[in-house]
Structure formats: structure tokens, C-alpha cells
Amino acid sequence: MVSERMKGLGTARSVIRELFEYGKIRAAEVGAENVFDFSIGNPSVPAPAEVNETAIRLLQEQPELIHCYTSAQGDLGGRQRFADSLNRRFGTSYSPDRLYITVGAAASLCCVFNGLTCPGDEFIVFAPYFPEYKVFIEGAGAKMVLIPPEIEAFQIDFDAFEKALTPHTKGVVVNSPNNPSGVVYSKQTLEQLASILTAKSREYGHPIYLISDEPYREIVYEGFKVEWIPSIYRDTIVCYSFSKSLSLPGERLGYVLVPEDVTDGNDVYAAVAGAGRSLGYVNAPSLFQQVTSLCCDLTADLKVYERNAQLLVGALREMGYHVVQPGGAFYLFPRSLEADDVAFSERAKKFDLLIVPGTGFGAPGHVRISYCVQTEMLQRALPKFKALADSYR
Ligand code: PLP
Helix, strand or coil: CCCHHHHHHHHCCCHHHHHHHHHHHHHHHHCHHHCEECCCCCCCCCCCHHHHHHHHHHHHHCCCHHHCCCCCCCCHHHHHHHHHHHHHHHCCCCCHHHEEEECHHHHHHHHHHHHHCCCCCEEEEECCCCCHHHHHHHHCCCEEEEECCCCCCCCCCHHHHHHHCCCCEEEEEECCCCCCCCCCCCHHHHHHHHHHHHHHHHHHCCCCEEEEECCCCCCECCCCCCCCHHHCCCCEEEEEECCCCCCCHHHCCEEEECCCCCCCHHHHHHHHHHHHHHHCCCCCCHHHHHHHHHCCCCCCCCHHHHHHHHHHHHHHHHHCCCCCCCCECCEECCECCCCCHHHHHHHHHCCCEECEEHHHHCCCCEEEEECCCCHHHHHHHHHHHHHHHHCCC
8 A cells, every 4th residue: 555645646657747858859760859848847058167166176085075974954064154145135134044955946835835734725826827836736735726817917916816715825826037937026026915915914913924936036137126125014924946047957056044033944944854754855965065155146047038038929929829028937827719728738749849738737727848958959949839829710
């Protein structure tokens, strides 16, 4: 006997993975250059040279020490460097004692959901959303409550949101810049969210935590600003990752920040650390704790994503696709050209275009295009998008 839930999670591939695997099979048939894979969010620019140089230097200078266990919550020197960097950038005074280093944003989120959840708790998520949230929230024993998308701008449908809040609401998840819409939440959206959460926390007599999932914080385009959310809403817990900003998804490094003024912050931090312990997310990889903390003020050369966004948005609009302007990340979430986004994505496959149906992100009638690809490949794909659009005329 095994856990049916875990067996299901372990056997059913995500739609994104299905497409990605299909792409590999198709590449073997028609040649990799003829398959236009926009399915997965793997950064296409290399990590900065300093990352590799720092790793090599540390391996040479500290050959034994660098492979040792660190504190469960991460090495103090590394946490201090992360805190210093945040304090320089955002004018804050965070202490390393409120940072928990762990294996990417995925583990950060799991530590937070598991650390916060009491029986009966709910977390609100806004569509379109990163589908793993459901797995993480339910894995923590909580319920995910999904708010339908506001499809004109992919900000927040506040009427639906207010109706979904109950005394069981333990937290709300935001992800800006967003996967899959690429949209950045405006200051106005965040302030309205904060004011509702403040009023409701008071009414219910307990804090509603805002969990800010920020793997794309650094990928922001001209004319857009990613707000530092803890300065807008006090009870914000930040989940960060170096997977996209430093192009290091395989190294699995990120952190949870529980700012000093979060309500019951000492308990929240202890519970996050306890969840890390219970899930086995202790002592994130030692070498990359050091590397990322020494390189945390750098980013990979992220400009290519903005160039790709401009190219794709302009071309798709000309072809007749409806596209909400992205402000960052490296995703575009146009409307599908038929109501059934799954059928649309299937039809795209006939043109060797691999794009992910929006249904899995809670927004049917859309598809996700992950444009963290070479610009040259994107240019060659444009006639395929045109042919796909023409096939509907
Ligand atoms: N959150 C969002 C919105 C993501 O898109 C991803 C990865 O693509 C993650 C979390 C997980 O990131 P990590 O690789 O740091 O675990």
C-alpha cells in the first residue's frame, strides 16, 4: 500500500512536461531546428561568468570546508550577505536571523505553507497561477481557493477576492512578475490588496499573511516597476529564488524572508524552520549558498527576454492575436484562437509549435508561451504562429 495522492503526483506528468517530452520525440523525427518549443521556463541565458569563477575559487580555496554541513537554516555569512543586499536595495534593516535558505522557491513555498497551516486553513491564489501552488498547498494539508482571472489586464478581480475571504483564510499568494501572464502587479493593485487584507485581518482577529513568490523579481521591463511588497503590506512573507535571476535553476537555491515586523514573526520564522526540518529541506547546497550570496547583487544578462517580448508581442498582435502586455518574467499569455485552449494547443502542434493550454493555469481560453529561447529561434517561429492564425480564417 502506498499513498494514492503521492502515487498520483508521481505518475501523472504535468501538461508542461508532457509537451516538453513530446518536443524531444518530435525533434528526433524532424530535427531539433524544426521544433519550436515554448513549453518550459528554463532560462536561455548563461549564468554570469562571476558565478562560475566564484564556484571554482571556493572549490580551490576551501576544498574540504565547502562541502560540509551548514546550519539547517543556512550559513550565517551567506544569510548576512542576503540581508545586506536586501537592506541596500530596499532601505530596510532585515536581520539574517529571519532568512531561511532553502532549495529554490518551490521549497521556500512548501516551508511557508507547511509552517503556517493549522487544521481548516485556506490559501487564496489568483488565476492565472503557477500550478504547483495547488500541490504545495494541499501537501501542507490546507485548501487552495482560486480566484478567477481578470482577463483584461491580469491584475486582480477584487469583487471575487473579497467574496472568497473567510475567517479560514490564512494567507494569500501573489506572484509578480507573473508566471504565466508576464504581468507585473501595479502599485495601485497592491495597495488595494493591502487595504482589504488589513481590514479583514482586523475583522477576523488574526493576521492574513501575504506570500510573495518572487522568482522573477529581477526580470522587469522598461516602464514597469516591481514593488517591494513588504513595504506595502506588513504581514508579507517573501519566497525568493536564484533560478531565473542568475540562471541557476538546477542549483536549487532560494530563501524565505520573514521580515521583522510581521505579526507573530518569531513564531512564523520558527514554524518555517520547523517545516524545513520536517520536510528535509535543511542545509541547502553549501557551495551554492556561498556562490549565490557572493553574487546576489548580479543578474544574468536578462535583456534578451525584453527583446523577445517586444518582438513577439508586436508580431502576434499584427497577426490578430489578443495579448496583454507583459511587464516582466519571460511568459506571454495570449488568448487562444478558439474557446478550447487544449484543442488550440493541439492544433499548434501540427505546426510544431509547443505552447501550453491555459486551463492548467486556471485561465481557460488562453495559452502560455514561454519565450526564454534564442531570439533567432523565435524569429523562425513567427511564420508558424502566422500559419496557425491563418488556419482559423
Ligand atoms: N514559482 C513560480 C511562479 C515559478 O515559475 C517557479 C518555477 O518556474 C517556481 C516558483 C519554482 O522555482 P524554483 O526553481 O526556484 O524552485
